[in-house]
Structure formats: C-alpha cells, structure tokens
Amino acid sequence: MTRLPRWADLALIPALNLALAFLVAGLVVIYIGESPLRALRIMIEGSLGSAYAWGFTLYYATSFIFTGLAVAIAFHARLFNIGGEGQALVAGVGVALVCLSVDWAHWALALPVAILGAAVFGAAWAAIPAWLQATRGSHVVITTIMFNFIASALTVYLLVNVMRVPGSMAPETASFPPGAALPTGREMLGWVGIAFPRAPVNISLFLALICAAGLWVLLWRTRLGYEIRAFGQSDTAARYAGIPAVRIIMIVMLISGGLAGLMAINTVRGEGRRRVLDPVQGAGFVGIAVALMGRSHPVGVVLAALLFGILYQGGSELEFEMPAITREMILVIQALVILFTGALENMVRMPVERLFARLRQRRA
Amino acid sequence: MDFITIVQILESTLRLAAPLLLACLAGLFSERAGIFDIGLEGKMLIAAFAAGAFAAFTGSAWIGLAAGITASLALALVHGLASITFRGNQLISGVAINFLAAGLTALVGNHWFRQGGQTPALPQDARFGALHWPLAETIGALPLLGPVYGRLVSGHSLLLYLAFAAVPLTWWVLFRTRFGLRLRAVGENPAAVDTAGISVTLQRYWAVMICGLLCGIAGAYLSTAASASFNTNMTAGKGFIALAALIFAKWRPYPAMWACLLFGLLEAIGIRYQSIAVPGIGVIPVQLMQALPYILTVVILAGFVGKATPPRAGGEPYVKER
Numbered sequence: 001m002t003r004l005p006r007w008a009d010l011a012l013i014p015a016l017n018l019a020l021a022f023l024v025a026g027l028v029v030i031y032i033g034e035s036p037l038r039a040l041r042i043m044i045e046g047s048l049g050s051a052y053a054w055g056f057t058l059y060y061a062t063s064f065i066f067t068g069l070a071v072a073i074a075f076h077a078r079l080f081n082i083g084g085e086g087q088a089l090v091a092g093v094g095v096a097l098v099c100l101s102v103d104w105a106h107w108a109l110a111l112p113v114a115i116l117g118a119a120v121f122g123a124a125w126a127a128i129p130a131w132l133q134a135t136r137g138s139h140v141v142i143t144t145i146m147f148n149f150i151a152s153a154l155t156v157y158l159l160v161n162v163m164r165v166p167g168s169m170a171p172e173t174a175s176f177p178p179g180a181a182l183p184t185g186r187e188m189l190g191w192v193g194i195a196f197p198r199a200p201v202n203i204s205l206f207l208a209l210i211c212a213a214g215l216w217v218l219l220w221r222t223r224l225g226y227e228i229r230a231f232g233q234s235d236t237a238a239r240y241a242g243i244p245a246v247r248i249i250m251i252v253m254l255i256s257g258g259l260a261g262l263m264a265i266n267t268v269r270g271e272g273r274r275r276v277l278d279p280v281q282g283a284g285f286v287g288i289a290v291a292l293m294g295r296s297h298p299v300g301v302v303l304a305a306l307l308f309g310i311l312y313q314g315g316s317e318l319e320f321e322m323p324a325i326t327r328e329m330i331l332v333i334q335a336l337v338i339l340f341t342g343a344l345e346n347m348v349r350m351p352v353e354r355l356f357a358r359l360r361q362r363r364a
Numbered sequence: 365m366d367f368i369t370i371v372q373i374l375e376s377t378l379r380l381a382a383p384l385l386l387a388c389l390a391g392l393f394s395e396r397a398g399i400f401d402i403g404l405e406g407k408m409l410i411a412a413f414a415a416g417a418f419a420a421f422t423g424s425a426w427i428g429l430a431a432g433i434t435a436s437l438a439l440a441l442v443h444g445l446a447s448i449t450f451r452g453n454q455l456i457s458g459v460a461i462n463f464l465a466a467g468l469t470a471l472v473g474n475h476w477f478r479q480g481g482q483t484p485a486l487p488q489d490a491r492f493g494a495l496h497w498p499l500a501e502t503i504g505a506l507p508l509l510g511p512v513y514g515r516l517v518s519g520h521s522l523l524l525y526l527a528f529a530a531v532p533l534t535w536w537v538l539f540r541t542r543f544g545l546r547l548r549a550v551g552e553n554p555a556a557v558d559t560a561g562i563s564v565t566l567q568r569y570w571a572v573m574i575c576g577l578l579c580g581i582a583g584a585y586l587s588t589a590a591s592a593s594f595n596t597n598m599t600a601g602k603g604f605i606a607l608a609a610l611i612f613a614k615w616r617p618y619p620a621m622w623a624c625l626l627f628g629l630l631e632a633i634g635i636r637y638q639s640i641a642v643p644g645i646g647v648i649p650v651q652l653m654q655a656l657p658y659i660l661t662v663v664i665l666a667g668f669v670g671k672a673t674p675p676r677a678g679g680e681p682y683v684k685e686r
Contacts, residue, residue: 028471138665143665146608146659149658153652153654153655156651325471326470326471328474334467338456339446
C-alpha cells in the first residue's frame with residue numbers, strides 16, 4: 001500500500017471517521033423522532049453559547065485531557081491502559097488525604113502536594129498491572145479492567161467505613177478546608193478584571209495543558225520518549241537495540257496512571273471539594289475515545305478533549321431541551337467515535353488509500 | 365448455619381451463575397478462535413433489553429428470546445466486521461460495543477416505554493418460569509433429599525438448564541468435532557489453517573456469531589427469567605465477571621462452569637450477608653466479596669497459581685499472504 005500524504009493521515013481520515021460517527025448518531029436522533037440539526041444547534045449553543053456554558057465545557061475538557069493523555073502515552077508504547085477509571089478513583093482518595101491532612105493556609109501551597117498525592121496514588125494503582133505485564137506477561141488490558149472493579153470496591157469500602165464523616169449517612173469525606181479550594185475560572189478572570197459566571201472550570205485546566213506540552217517534549221524531544229516510541233513500533237527491535245522492556249513498560253504505565261490520577265485535582269479538589277462516591281463518572285473511558293480521536297498526539301488529545309467537553313456539556317443541555325433524548329445519547333456518540341476512529345478505522349482508510357494510489361498513478 | 369440456609373445459598377448460586385456461564389462460554393468460543401471479546405457485557409445488555417422489550421410487546425418469552433439473540437448477533441456482527449474484515453483492534457471494538465449497548469438500551473428504552481429506560485413488568489406467562497420436575501412435590505417433602513431435589517435440581521427456568529447443558533455441548537463441539545478443531549486452530553495458528561485450504565475469515569465469523577448467540581441467551585435470561593423486566597445497566601459488570609471466569613478457567617469449558625459457580629457463590633454470599641465475621645480473622649466486608657472474582661483473576665493471570673495462557677493468535681488480525 002502507498003502511504004498517504006501527511007494531511008490526509010492527520011486530518012482527512014479523522015474527519016471522515018468523525019463524520020461517519022455523527023451521521024450514525026444523527027440517524028439515531030431521527031429514529032427517536034427529533035431533528036438532528038436542531039439537536040446539534042442546542043448542543044453547540046448549550047456548550048459554547050455563553051461564558052457560563054464555556055465554564056462547564058472546559059471543566060469537562062480538563063478531565064478528558066488528563067485521561068486522554070494517559071491513554072495516549074500508553075498507546076505510544078503499544079500498551080492499552082483501560083484502567084484510567086480505577087486509577088482516577090484511587091487518586092481521588094490521595095487528593096482527599098492531602099487536602100484533609102492539614103488546614104491549608106493557601107491553595108498554592110496545597111497544589112504541589114495535591115498533585116503529588118493524585119499522581120502517586122494513580123501511578124500506584126497502575127503499578128501492579130504494569131509490573132505483571134512487564135515481568136509475568138499478564139495482559140495489561142485484562143488486569144487494568146479487573147483493577148477498575150477492585151478500585152471501585154476498595155474506594156467504596158474506604159468511604160463508607162474509614163473516611164466518612166462520623167454521624168453522616170452520605171458516603172463522602174468531609175469538605176476540604178477553604179484554604180485548599182482551587183481558584184475557579186471566575187476568580188482567575190477576576191484577577192485581570194474580567195467578569196465570569198460561577199462555573200466549575202478551575203486552574204487545573206492550565207495544569208492539563210502543561211501536562212500536554214510536557215508529554216510532547218517527553219515523547220519527541222527526549223531519549224526516553226524515543227525509546228518509548230521505538231518500543232511501541234517493535235518491541236523485539238527495541239529489545240535488540242538494548243532498550244529494556246521492563247523499564248519502558250513500567251515507566252509508561254506509571255506516567256499513564258499518574259496522568260489519569262491528575263484528573264482528580266480537577267474533579268475532587270476543584271469542583272467537589274470533597275471525595276464523593278464516584279468523582280470520575282466515566283471520564284477514564286472517555287480518555288480512550290479522546291486518545292483515539294486525537295491520534296495519541298498531545299495537540300490532538302487537547303482538541304478531542306474539547307470536543308468531548310462540548311459533547312458532555314451540550315448533551316446535558318440537550319436532555320433539558322429535548323426530553324425524548326436522554327443523557328445516554330452521549331454514550332452512543334462516544335461509542336460511535338471509538339468504533340469509527342478506532343476499531344473500524346480501516347474501513348475508511350483502505351478506500352482512501354486506494355483512491356490516493358489511483359490519483360498518483362494517473363499523475364505519473 | 366443450618367442445612368436449609370446452605371440449600372438456599374446454593375440455589376441462589378445456581379441462578380446467579382447461569383448468566384455468567386452462558387456469557388463465559390460465549391467468550392470461550394470467540395477467544396478460542398483468536399478473537400478477544402471484552403464486549404460480552406454490551407452484548408448481554410442489549411440482549412436483555414431486546415428480550416424484555418419484545419416479551420412485553422408480544423407477551424411471549426420466546427419472541428423475547430429471539431429478539432435478544434438477534435440484537436446480540438447484530439453487535440457480534442459489528443465486532444466481526446471490525447476485528448476480522450477490517451482488521452481493527454479487537455479490544456477497542458469491544459469497548460465501543462459496551463458503550464453502544466449502554467447508550468442505546470437507555471435511549472431507545474426511554475423512547476419506547478417512557479419509564480426512564482426500564483421495560484414494563486412482564487406477566488408470568490411472558491417469562492421463562494420455573495420448570496417443576498416429576499415428583500418434585502413428593503420428594504420435596506422428604507427431609508434432606510427433599511430441599512436438594514426440590515430447590516437445586518427442580519424449579520428453575522428452562523434457560524438455566526440450557527446454560528448448564530451448554531457446558532458438555534461446548535466441550536463436545538470444541539474437542540470432538542472437525543468444526544471445533546478448526547475453530548481452535550484458527551486461534552492458535554491461523555496460517556496453518558489457511559494453508560490447509562480452510563477460510564480463516566469464515567471460521568472466525570462462525571466463532572464470533574456463536575458468541576453472539578450465547579450472549580443473547582444470557583441477556584434474555586436476565587430480563588425474562590431471573591427478573592421480570594429490563595432495568596438500566598442491568599448486567600452491572602456480569603460480562604466482565606464472565607470474562608474473569610473465562611481466564612480463571614484457562615479457556616476450558618468444564619473449569620469455566622466451576623469458575624462461574626464459584627463467582628456465583630461469592631455473589632450469593634455477598635447478597636445474603638452484608639459482612640461476614642470469620643473467627644480469628646475478623647469481619648470480611650461485603651466489598652471484598654464483590655472484588656474477590658477480580659482479585660482471583662489477577663492472581664491467576666499473574667501465573668502464581670498455574671499459568672493462564674491465552675490462545676496464541678488471540679487479538680491478532682489475520683493477514684493472508686499475497
């Protein structure tokens with residue numbers, strides 16, 4: 001097969017895949033008896049139409065950047081970390097422990113410690129599957145799935161039996177001290193004199209963007225990044241070149257788990273300000289769709305995370321305006337995006353490649 | 365703990381193990397042919413919904429079963445297209461199928477019935493009711509043997525018996541027929557099968573469709589036999605427990621049955637007792653019981669207690685040499 005020009009590979013194929021996903025989603029909307037164009041308008045207005053809407057869209061996007069990067073770095077080493085959900089759940093406990101440990105005087109003091117807490121707890125939860133994959137050959141997909149369920153049971157146990165406020169029925173921790181509260185979008189824009197409504201977007205959006213930039217530097221500007229990508233291209237060739245497989249698998253999975261864990265900064269510390277029963281809400285799985293759509297590139301991941309932020313915020317508006325279409329429409333779209341950009345990618349790629357080959361022949 | 369309590373727990377073990385077993389055998393066919401399937405959950409879920417919905421529409425459990433199987437087969441076909449024809453990533457396809465089922469069942473269910481994604485409660489004759497074996501009443505009155513015969517052997521739905529009958533059938537098909545030999549061969553060494561002039565593609569499609577069929581029965585069991593309607597996210601991770609059981613059983617039919625019974629037993633104990641006090645150890649929380657199937661599977665996968673080796677060509681799309 002001839003190789004595709006770069007623009008077709010990076011833009012045309014994802015665009016066609018996405019168009020197919022939305023086409024099928026549109027057919028579902030038509031079947032429900034609503035107009036897909038009106039649904040699209042409500043979703044876009046509901047997610048981008050006002051400063052308030054942006055405040056939610058960017059809040060969702062922040063979580064998805066973290067989980068998307070987590071899946072993306074693993075993809076570069078040809079590992080599939082499906083355990084972002086569990087890693088973020090455990091990281092939420094870490095964030096809560098940090099925030100509740102002392103009466104923080106200032107948010108900026110608590111931030112590095114909370115980042116450490118989230119990353120270490122998230123990475124620790126990825127460490128066992130990583131170690132089993134690296135040394136025992138246990139398939140990391142299956143073990144991370146199992147660890148999602150174990151994380152869920154473990155954190156429910158901790159919340160109900162250990163971390164719950166004594167005397168309270170709700171399975172959640174105490175509220176964090178005011179000093180641990182992260183600056184929201186409203187406060188941050190207030191510093192520069194811009195009015196912004198009360199919305200959950202907070203300073204961790206910048207943390208997510210820094211992580212995206214950091215990942216790009218790591219993957220394409222460092223020796224380790226080269227080794228990771230080499231290992232992903234061919235683990236046998238990498239081994240032959242003296243790149244130790246165990247080390248790469250461990251490092252990649254620990255970074256991946258740490259990144260997934262960082263989303264807890266956004267949801268647990270930024271928005272909830274306490275650890276509730278499920279602060280992840282499927283964002284770990286959205287990361288799979290985001291990484292696939294973003295072609296595992298940090299820029300692509302940020303753009304795809306924004307798109308899914310629009311979907312999640314627009315989807316809740318849609319439920320409000322069109323009662324016939326429930327929130328689960330988002331799951332359908334998410335599934336179709338994963339299906340067409342991930343599993344059925346060749347369905348589009350093969351005909352496009354053939355088309356380009358024919359064009360090239362005619363020119364020659 | 366008295367005798368009748370034990371019988372009751374075992375009875376509920378059987379009922380909880382049956383859908384796991386059907387899904388586990390479904391995965392067995394697919395994975396033995398080299399197609400990983402983490403979409404068991406989604407296929408079961410959509411089948412449970414379709415069975416519950418069509419049994420409610422028509423008043424017939426059988427039409428419900430057929431609808432459930434059809435829905436599950438449709439998703440199996442998507443998985444086949446993605447992983448066989450278009451040589452995509454089988455794991456990603458499975459993830460997509462799980463989300464597709466979770467989304468579509470809630471969305472379409474709400475559109476059809478307007479009950480928040482639930483299907484209407486089925487009357488008794490639109491369900492797979494309990495089958496009473498001959499002399500169940502007479503023998504049931506006897507001490508000891510009575511409860512065992514009356515509650516464990518007799519008194520279950522047809523689909524439960526089907527689940528357990530599928531175990532020897534699966535063993536026979538896989539290990540005693542030409543079809544089964546070829547199916548296992550495409551999961552181990554597809555190139556050799558191809559050289560022998562047998563279509564790897566066709567053989568793998570067969571496996572994936574049998575997987576769809578069995579997942580369809582498992583789903584129908586949930587909504588038309590074990591309970592009387594479909595609820596949102598009814599499978600609640602059963603597909604993944606079945607997957608765990610499959611690995612725990614190292615991809616073999618009879619051990620799969622024991623693994624499903626074990627996981628069913630854990631669930632039955634977890635439902636009956638919120639926490640269990642073990643003398644000398646302390647109180648075992650219910651969450652540990654829920655997590656135990658997954659923990660056991662990781663231990664097995666780690667190879668500390670016997671190595672679980674998946675079919676060698678599992679997860680690899682087959683590319684015919686040209």
